[in-house]
Amino acid sequence: NAGVMQNPRHLVRRRGQEARLRCSPMKGHSHVYWYRQLPEEGLKFMVYLQKENIIDESGMPKERFSAEFPKEGPSILRIQQVVRGDSAAYFCASSPSGLQSYGYTFGSGTRLTVV
Amino acid sequence: AQSVTQLGSHVSVSEGALVLLRCNYSSSVPPYLFWYVQYPNQGLQLLLKYTSAATLVKGINGFEAEFKKSETSFHLTKPSAHMSDAAEYFCAVIPNSGNTPLVFGKGTRLSVIA
Numbered sequence: 001n002a003g004v005m006q007n008p009r010h011l012v013r014r015r016g017q018e019a020r021l022r023c024s025p026m027k028g029h030s031h032v033y034w035y036r037q038l039p040e041e042g043l044k045f046m047v048y049l050q051k052e053n054i055i056d057e058s059g060m061p062k063e064r065f066s067a068e069f070p071k072e073g074p075s076i077l078r079i080q081q082v083v084r085g086d087s088a089a090y091f092c093a094s095s096p097s098g099l100q101s102y103g104y105t106f107g108s109g110t111r112l113t114v115v
Numbered sequence: 116a117q118s119v120t121q122l123g124s125h126v127s128v129s130e131g132a133l134v135l136l137r138c139n140y141s142s143s144v145p146p147y148l149f150w151y152v153q154y155p156n157q158g159l160q161l162l163l164k165y166t167s168a169a170t171l172v173k174g175i176n177g178f179e180a181e182f183k184k185s186e187t188s189f190h191l192t193k194p195s196a197h198m199s200d201a202a203e204y205f206c207a208v209i210p211n212s213g214n215t216p217l218v219f220g221k222g223t224r225l226s227v228i229a
Contacts, residue, residue, distance in 0.1 A: 004158070035219075043159075043219040091159065105161075108156070
């Protein structure tokens with residue numbers, strides 16, 4: 001039973017390009033969460049999605065960032081016109097239900113470097 | 116907004132010594148609390164969680180944590196450190212005891228010295 005799969009593991013983009021990060025949740029999990037990790041800052045919540053719905057996007061920057069979780073296929077975190085400050089590790093997590101006390105299963109992350 | 120504070124961004128212990136990683140939460144009601152571990156270049160792995168059952172929670176790899184309401188703390192301990200315990204540890208809380216996504220502390224990097 002594969003865990004949460006994220007790809008690519010490493011992504012290098014030039015300033016102004018688009019970055020697309022993919023996340024396939026664990027089998028049977030229909031809730032996906034995206035977090036961003038910056039050095040010395042821990043993990044910051046970005047967005048929480050259920051299939052075809054955005055449940056909570058309170059941590060997502062208003063500009064350039066978007067996320068989706070279609071009925072079929074992985075969840076996608078999209079960053080348009082990347083800037084150096086977007087360089088970070090982006091982690092996806094999934095859970096089988098919206099009951100937060102269950103806890104999450106995390107993927108290994110995508111490390112984005114903007115040059 | 117509810118948060119967790121991890122005291123000490125870096126803790127260093129000798130192999131075989133007690134591990135104590137501190138976490139305090141801000142809440143007027145007992146929250147749900149979690150400890151996660153992150154090994155280099157990997158994702159986070161759940162160590163243990165408190166969900167208002169027993170106040171002493173046992174987790175994987177010999178770790179445990181005790182919920183102390185009077186101190187608003189949920190410190191992580193292990194009696195004897197092993198080299199393989201070297202990693203970053205994150206405390207997390209569900210804000211407002213509700214159903215909103217986990218909020219993480221800034222993490223504590225544990226080094227184990229031979």
